[in-house]
Amino acid sequence: MSAMSVFAPTSFFGDRERKISIRPGIDIRLGDFRLERPGVFPFRSSCGTCELAFVLSGTIRNRIRDVEQEVVVPPRYAAVWAPPSREGIHGCAPGEDIRFACISIQCSLFDSLGANLGLSAVWEKVGADHRLFPMNVAMQAAVQQIFLCPYRGRAGMVFLEAKALELISHIMSELNPDPLGFPGCPCGPNSPNAGPNSAAPAGNFPALAGTSQFRHVRRILQENMVSPPSLAELAARAGLSVTTLTRGFRKIYGVSVFEFLRSERLEKAKMLLESGEANVTEATYAVGFSSPAHLTRLFSRRFGISPSALRRNVSTLHSDS
Known part of the structure; x- marks a missing residue:
């Protein structure tokens, strides 16, 4: 029996979560619920599986066997759980809106991709423990897009796999102290495929x-x-x-400092609109734009849709679900 055939991803919250099998070795689990009373859910992770959890709202508390300290994953944090297998309980407080996505990945899949994507470096940095990271705007946007997947059938599976790989890349970036890229990354400056514009800084440049x-x-x-x-x-x-x-x-x-700031503002505004947390005016000022007209001009140019149209689409989707 192959290692892939015994892949058995963790169930965090039983029937309160939805599992989507992307392809052999990769599953996504989505949770979106509110408990009326305190609840605890036993779990046991599969040996040889890595769990990447992204919590959008609510706080998830984890009591893990043989680990003395409780592991708390607060809202807008990501957690990486590496082998070996673990067991324990998850807990949530009543009245909290719990919303999370978790990607389960077979370790052998990491190994098979590692030669090209540098994923082996992730294991070296996580080791046999866990790591917590604050979710940046791009992570939050990717998780929201998983919940609001606009496609069905094969197109939907391709979309979800792309988002799962995008989230994996964000975690790789957080684990990697060198923002110039993993050795061997096909788009990094150290790659044999790198062009003249992607060369690492030379001479005494301090970067x-x-x-x-x-x-x-x-x-x-x-x-x-x-x-x-x-x-x-x-x-x-x-x-x-x-x-x-x-x-x-x-x-x-x-990009320049200003271009980076503008991009982060636009991604944050998109995330607020997609999640239904804000209307166009609220999103405008929540991310630092001077006026809704300013946001609309830049947003439409970036995403090919106006923020008001996106907001209407999201409202329609929620009303139909």
């Missing part, structure tokens, strides 16, 4: 030695998109000159 400073700048922008600091303030907080900040940020991430 290679101080990439953590640019990651710090990125997080500052993500956490302060409504009232972001000026370039001078950003540079000072990162311990860089303004020139080094602007040149290094573009060299590493491929």
